[in-house]
Each structure stands twice: as C-alpha cells, then as structure tokens.
Amino acid sequence: MTKTDxxxxxxxxxxxxxxxxxxxxxxxxxxxxxxxxSFKLTPIFSPTQTGHIKxxxxxxxxxxxxxxxxxxLDSDERAVATLVRAxxxxxxxxxxxxxxxxxxxxxxxxxxxxxxGTTIVTPLxxxxxxxxxxxxxRVYLHEQRRAVLSPxxxxxxxx
Numbered sequence: 001m002t003k004t005d006x007x008x009x010x011x012x013x014x015x016x017x018x019x020x021x022x023x024x025x026x027x028x029x030x031x032x033x034x035x036x037x038s039f040k041l042t043p044i045f046s047p048t049q050t051g052h053i054k055x056x057x058x059x060x061x062x063x064x065x066x067x068x069x070x071x072x073l074d075s076d077e078r079a080v081a082t083l084v085r086a087x088x089x090x091x092x093x094x095x096x097x098x099x100x101x102x103x104x105x106x107x108x109x110x111x112x113x114x115x116x117g118t119t120i121v122t123p124l125x126x127x128x129x130x131x132x133x134x135x136x137x138r139v140y141l142h143e144q145r146r147a148v149l150s151p152x153x154x155x156x157x158x159x
Contacts, residue, residue: 036139036148037061038094044155047101047129055098056154058083058137059118065091067142072099073149075134082106083123086142094118101156103127132158 040059047054058070068089072081082105089095096118104127112120137150 035063039150041154046157059096069140071138073136080130081125096120098122103130
C-alpha cells in the first residue's frame with residue numbers, strides 16, 4: 001500500500017471542486033436568455049431606383065425592456081449610420097427598423113405597427129449614400145451599458 005501525499009489530496013480536491021463549479025456555471029449560462037434575441041436582417045439590399053429591396057430590414061427582440069441605440073457599422077467596425085438613439089423597446093416584442101442606405105444620424109422617423117403587432121421604425125438618414133460593402137448592426141443597451149453586435153451581417157449593393 002502506498003502512502004499519498006497530503007498536498008496531492010488537496011490539489012485533487014481543488015480540481016474536482018473547480019470542475020463542478022465550471023459545470024454549474026456552464027449550465028446556468030446555457031439557460032440564460034441572451035440580451036438581444038431573434039436578430040433578422042435582409043442578406044442583401046440595394047437602395048437604388050433599380051434595386052429590388054430598397055431598405056435594409058433589421059429586426060430583433062430584447063430579453064428585458066431597454067432603451068437602445070441602433071447603429072450600422074461598416075466592415076472596419078466604424079459607425080456609418082445611427083438609426084435610433086435611446087429609444088425604449090418593450091421586452092419580448094419584435095422591434096423592426098428600416099435603413100435607407102445613407103450615412104449620418106436619423107432625424108425624422110415614422111413609426112408603424114405591423115400586422116403581427118411588431119413596431120416598425122423607419123428612420124430618415126439624409127447623409128451621403130453609404131458605399132457598397134458588408135455591414136453589421138450594433139445594439140447598445142443603455143441600462144446594461146453594453147453593446148451587442150448582430151451575429152450575421154448584410155451587404156449593401158450599389159451598381
């Protein structure tokens with residue numbers, strides 16, 4: 001029979017406890033809803049007269065009611081357009097925006113209610129046309145003081 005070192009027992013026990021704690025934390029994170037859910041984007045749009053889809057359709061839900069700022073980012077993660085700033089969004093209600101493909105901060109907005117109760121905000125950005133390329137959407141959650149980037153991007157096509 002071999003005698004085990006007391007230090008080895010302590011290290012082994014610490015490793016077992018650390019593994020158990022990691023398992024519990026992982027399970028909890030798996031079952032915690034993400035802050036921004038159900039991101040939906042139009043994969044490609046062309047805001048030109050000949051374009052089939054003239055506005056980027058952006059849609060998402062929030063796990064908690066929040067004030068949000070929604071920004072369009074280019075492939076270098078630079079802000080190109082701000083669609084809404086500090087706008088209240090209800091919990092678990094689909095919130096939709098339309099981007100016209102122009103730079104700058106939106107000033108005039110129209111708000112409509114979709115047939116399914118979705119709030120649809122159409123901001124008016126009046127800056128220069130944004131260049132063709134790949135873009136992402138950033139949703140800044142004011143109460144949580146954090147930003148969430150859309151998991152997928154979209155393409156703005158120009159002739």
